[in-house]
Amino acid sequence: MNDIKIYVQEPSGDKTPVDAPTDMGLSLMEVLKASGYPIAATCGGMALCATCHIEVLSDHELPPPSDDEGYMLDSLPAVTDNSRLSCQVRLTPELDELVVKLGAGD
Template identity: 65%
Template sequence: MSPDFTEVRIYVEEAPGQRIEIQAPTDMNLSLMEVLKASGYDIQATCGGMALCGTCHVEVLAGPALDEPSDDEMYMLESLPILNEGSRLSCQIRITPRLDGLVVRLMPQMA
């Protein structure tokens, strides 16, 4: 294990007051979407993480401030039927040490 290896704790709110902790390595350049899928969450990720489909939409509820969404991410978010102040595409959030304590909720997929 490299000396730079570290994990962050990310919490998924599955119901009000019910948060599940997942551990995510910071040394693999993973996206939040990849970590959520690997943790068993049902995320379609139809576009494979290109910010083109919106099927990995999450709402950031608490935690560290994230970088501003890119223009591509904002364009996709604005096309979704539900958009909240904390809406983000999990494919566009890279796992870094500063994400420790992030709390997200998966947004419902519209058919």
């Protein structure tokens, strides 16, 4: 198993590590939900609801959002240039040490 560490910035500013496997085809949303984070993921990961909105705080290069993800992000009131839907971020070894903030102010 190839695990990476994802860090979630808490409201206090502290960063909590989350171990995430990269060999199972999981999305960031799936790992965050399994780790107990309160992500609604109403649409089940189909990029239809934006309830898994995150802000990427680290300098990692992620693939660009799909058109569907872009449309959902455009509908959010607190979107930033680093906003993503965690259901659309597939975990890869390159994302080791990724830092995200949940909700990003929604």
